[in-house]
Amino acid sequence: MVEIVGIRFKYNGKIYYFLPGQLELKLQDAVIVETARGVEFGTVVITHKEVDEDELASPLKEVVRKATAEDMQKQKDNRTAEKEAFQICLNKIELHKLPIKLVEVFYTFDVSKIIFYFTAEGRIDFRELVKDLASVFRTRIELRQIGVRDEAKIIGGIGTCGRELCCHSVLSDFQPVSIRMAKKQNLSLNPAKISGVCGRLMCCLKFENFDEVPAKKKRKLNFEPEIEEDLETFLEEDILTQGDDD
Numbered sequence: 001m002v003e004i005v006g007i008r009f010k011y012n013g014k015i016y017y018f019l020p021g022q023l024e025l026k027l028q029d030a031v032i033v034e035t036a037r038g039v040e041f042g043t044v045v046i047t048h049k050e051v052d053e054d055e056l057a058s059p060l061k062e063v064v065r066k067a068t069a070e071d072m073q074k075q076k077d078n079r080t081a082e083k084e085a086f087q088i089c090l091n092k093i094e095l096h097k098l099p100i101k102l103v104e105v106f107y108t109f110d111v112s113k114i115i116f117y118f119t120a121e122g123r124i125d126f127r128e129l130v131k132d133l134a135s136v137f138r139t140r141i142e143l144r145q146i147g148v149r150d151e152a153k154i155i156g157g158i159g160t161c162g163r164e165l166c167c168h169s170v171l172s173d174f175q176p177v178s179i180r181m182a183k184k185q186n187l188s189l190n191p192a193k194i195s196g197v198c199g200r201l202m203c204c205l206k207f208e209n210f211d212e213v214p215a216k217k218k219r220k221l222n223f224e225p226e227i228e229e230d231l232e233t234f235l236e237e238d239i240l241t242q243g244d245d246d
Contacts, residue, residue: 006046021062030067038108078107113140152198181205
């Protein structure tokens with residue numbers, strides 16, 4: 001068994017796993033880790049958890065250290081710099097007359113790379129923009145095109161239910177959602193009724209897709225089951241229609 005910890009780099013971002021090494025880490029501890037993007041500042045969201053070594057797809061890196069007061073100040077400075085970089089990039093986009101919408105700017109902790117997230121219709125040739133930004137920031141520049149669901153996750157908003165968007169508040173990653181899920185729940189198939197602010201099917205359709213959670217599983221009858229070739233007879237239970245005959 002291997003002991004691991006889960007770390008997030010953004011409030012609602014994906015969880016990445018690392019080895020704690022000799023560190024005693026608690027929930028919400030700020031840490032410094034090394035990733036493929038460079039050195040990054042993260043927050044512990046899953047404490048010491050044991051998993052089978054065979055479950056690890058690749059060797060995990062150890063947490064470098066707990067964040068110091070200087071690290072936290074540097075992270076705060078990076079967040080401020082991101083806002084300034086956002087405005088500079090907007091000006092450059094306008095200068096180059098590119099049909100793209102800037103969504104977010106992300107600095108790696110060591111500022112070895114700055115990532116600009118944007119949306120656009122189709123592919124965009126932004127090579128000149130990258131050169132222009134590199135001359136301003138004097139570091140590696142990456143422009144990454146994202147989809148409308150990712151844009152909604154980053155920006156956030158209020159859904160038709162009146163609550164904060166699930167993708168922005170509670171979901172670490174997107175799950176596949178299909179029109180079949182809406183049909184199974186007897187919902188109106190009007191796109192305006194089952195689409196989120198991103199224009200795609202609402203993520204919450206997945207939450208009540210009981211085909212894939214224990215609540216939808218078949219249960220035994222209260223009486224002694226019949227045995228046929230070592231198989232028990234089960235009755236299917238659909239909790240969405242419970243109470244209809246009451």
